[in-house]
Amino acid sequence: MMRYIIFLSLLVVxxxxxxxxxxDIKVYKTFDExxxxxxxxxxKIHVVNFWATWCGPCVKELPYFEELHQxxxxxGVEVLLVSIDWDKHVEKKVIPFLHKNEYTAPTIVFDDPKTxxxxxxxxxxxxxxxxxxxxxxxxxxxxxxxxxxSLGELEEIINTLK
Amino acid sequence: xxxxFSFTLAMxxxxxxxxxxxxxxxxxxxxxxxxxxxxNVDGKMKSLAxxxxxxxxxxxxxxxHCPYAVMYEDRLIDLHNRYAPKGYPVIAINPxxxxxxxxxxxxxxxxxxxxxxxxxxxxxxDGQKIYPQYGATKTPHVFLLDxxxxxxxIGAIDDSARDAEAVEVKYLEDAIAALEMGKNPDxxxxxxxxCSIKTVK
Numbered sequence: 001m002m003r004y005i006i007f008l009s010l011l012v013v014x015x016x017x018x019x020x021x022x023x024d025i026k027v028y029k030t031f032d033e034x035x036x037x038x039x040x041x042x043x044k045i046h047v048v049n050f051w052a053t054w055c056g057p058c059v060k061e062l063p064y065f066e067e068l069h070q071x072x073x074x075x076g077v078e079v080l081l082v083s084i085d086w087d088k089h090v091e092k093k094v095i096p097f098l099h100k101n102e103y104t105a106p107t108i109v110f111d112d113p114k115t116x117x118x119x120x121x122x123x124x125x126x127x128x129x130x131x132x133x134x135x136x137x138x139x140x141x142x143x144x145x146x147x148x149x150s151l152g153e154l155e156e157i158i159n160t161l162k
Numbered sequence: 163x164x165x166x167f168s169f170t171l172a173m174x175x176x177x178x179x180x181x182x183x184x185x186x187x188x189x190x191x192x193x194x195x196x197x198x199x200x201x202n203v204d205g206k207m208k209s210l211a212x213x214x215x216x217x218x219x220x221x222x223x224x225x226x227h228c229p230y231a232v233m234y235e236d237r238l239i240d241l242h243n244r245y246a247p248k249g250y251p252v253i254a255i256n257p258x259x260x261x262x263x264x265x266x267x268x269x270x271x272x273x274x275x276x277x278x279x280x281x282x283x284x285x286x287x288d289g290q291k292i293y294p295q296y297g298a299t300k301t302p303h304v305f306l307l308d309x310x311x312x313x314x315x316i317g318a319i320d321d322s323a324r325d326a327e328a329v330e331v332k333y334l335e336d337a338i339a340a341l342e343m344g345k346n347p348d349x350x351x352x353x354x355x356x357c358s359i360k361t362v363k
Contacts, residue, residue, distance in 0.1 A: 054229045056263070057358060084355060086324060113328070116321055119353035128318075129300035129358040145299075147358070 031118035057147040058131040069105035188297010200285035217249035223298040227265035228357035242282040252282035257293035262360035300356030317352030
């Protein structure tokens with residue numbers, strides 16, 4: 001019996017710990033709240049990637065963004081993964097997905113259903129297909145509606161901003 | 163004088179040409195869309211010219227696998243059922259390369275059309291020759307053409323992909339209503355989230 005209780009407590013503790021890592025996933029419901037991710041005026045290079053768990057090419061390229069984060073997080077590059085999954089899927093899909101893949105890059109969820117209002121504000125050239133990535137530093141800004149196939153492809157763009 | 167005219171014309175043409183290049187390929191509002199001959203799920207080739215006595219065409223790039231396309235399946239059936247009798251049939255085209263997305267193979271299209279009871283034609287852009295001419299970038303992506311195949315509206319079906327009950331603006335139906343009144347749709351273009359078109363690169 002005692003053993004059983006210890007086992008259960010350990011299970012609860014470990015579940016809590018593993019969940020905690022993603023407890024701080026913030027869900028933004030309006031573009032006005034969300035848009036500050038594009039407004040950092042610091043010296044860093046900001047890499048904002050739009051993805052979703054249902055998007056095949058997005059899921060495929062995420063490892064390169066994780067690599068980018070790992071390699072440059074202390075070298076002035078801020079990677080932000082923006083999931084546009086619906087908020088009701090955050091717990092059942094987004095968090096388990098991030099957990100399974102052990103992604104550590106900062107992630108938020110942006111879920112505003114009025115897409116026609118905010119897609120042009122993210123970038124006038126964006127058709128609405130994902131993935132997209134915005135690279136910016138100060139006033140320099142690069143918008144890419146495409147998937148990336150290696151860390152090198154991302155580094156190439158980063159280097160033009162340095 | 164004649165030389166000056168030729169020069170001006172040449173410059174205008176160059177200007178026009180570079181504009182086209184700058185803006186990438188694909189139709190803008192007012193362009194005349196190409197006809198095509200694509201394989202329908204019924205096993206027959208289909209062209210826009212096959213639709214007789216129509217007032218327009220609801221050309222919709224869509225597919226099997228994309229959740230945003232799936233969310234609109236019922237609405238596409240409903241649109242076709244209500245608007246085809248009025249002269250605006252839905253013509254669905256799957257632009258994806260099955261090598262890149264096996265769920266969008268021709269056989270899978272036939273299965274999905276049967277399973278959902280699609281009342282509209284569901285064509286396969288085999289070889290991916292048509293979608294780049296239209297400038298479709300995602301599924302679903304609607305191009306409303308008038309009877310002369312002039313592009314009148316590009317974009318989303320409505321303003322609420324995930325929840326048909328929560329729709330506030332029916333962009334496509336509003337665009338058709340505008341055509342019916344001899345007006346240009348406003349907005350003529352809208353943006354919505356969708357799945358990128360799948361190609362093997």
